[in-house]
Amino acid sequence: MPLGPVRPSPLVEQAAERLRAQITSGHWPVGTKLPGETTLAKQLGVGRSTVREALRALAGAGLVQPRQGAGVFVTATRAVADWPTRLRRAAVTDVYEVRMAVEVHAARLAARRRTPEDVAAMELALEGRRAASTADDVTFVDADIAFHTSVVAAAHNPVLADLFGEFTPVLREGLVELLALTGLRHDEPDPAGEAHAALVRAVADGDAEGAAGILRGELEDPFAS
Structure with a gap:
């Protein structure tokens, strides 16, 4: 040919x-x-x-x-799928497990490296998440992801930030579907709200292991009250 x-x-x-x-x-x-x-x-x-x-x-x-x-x-006759494509094809549970590893470590680093600006950004994102508790599930999930993004940003590791950014579309879709199927927010519009507030306090106080532990507990049961 x-x-x-x-x-x-x-x-x-x-x-x-x-x-x-x-x-x-x-x-x-x-x-x-x-x-x-x-x-x-x-x-x-x-x-x-x-x-x-x-x-x-x-x-x-x-x-x-x-x-x-x-x-x-x-070296091969079939192309290797790029990272975003592989994430789109992956099971949400698999992505979520990797997300936990990334975010827990990011929380630990954030507590060690946070600046006053980082803490202010997290507090603002937390307020946005609380405000979104009266909105629909899509809006709430977007606010929740924005909050977690602010924590990852406070780690000041661009590779972690980029990796979390790659997860975001798959996580968003999975969390929206989860809320729609289970109706978890019907009785608790702001699930895990206290855990999120505690995470901000731990990061602000420089409590690295405390921040990591709070986030680990939250991600193991993301919408527990």
Whole structure:
């Protein structure tokens, strides 16, 4: 199957897709060394820099691997799903277990690293969560996640913050469904409200293990009164 030239834009995406098709179809089996950049550029009708970027994208998907001084080799015929895609496909319970590990440690770090601005942000988010107790489930879940985001932010670890941010869409969907199915807020509009307030106090007081323990208890039973 000849590669053929690609259309003008977006060149990198089109080049990567053409190369991906060759790999996933078995035209270039695992272990095969790909043609050089100059050859691929000529076949695709693009510049070498475009080919280089396309190969980088394929490497990120786990399909190819460059070897210093040897060239680029096919390492798989199926792309590895990226992190957001894997999270969307994961069971909510699995994501929640990982969330617990991330947030409990973040609470511990937050108690050690918090600034007055961080504490003020947590207090504001706590008030927002309380105010949302009179609103619908979606609004309440959004306020609850905003509060937890403020705690993670106080840890001052950008990797933890990014990781929690990746969880948020899956968590939001799961928590909204949980509330809709169980009606947990019918009798207690602000579930775990006291635990959230206690968490803010522990972080503000610099009680790292206390903050971690409070958050662990809350996440084990997220909507206990």
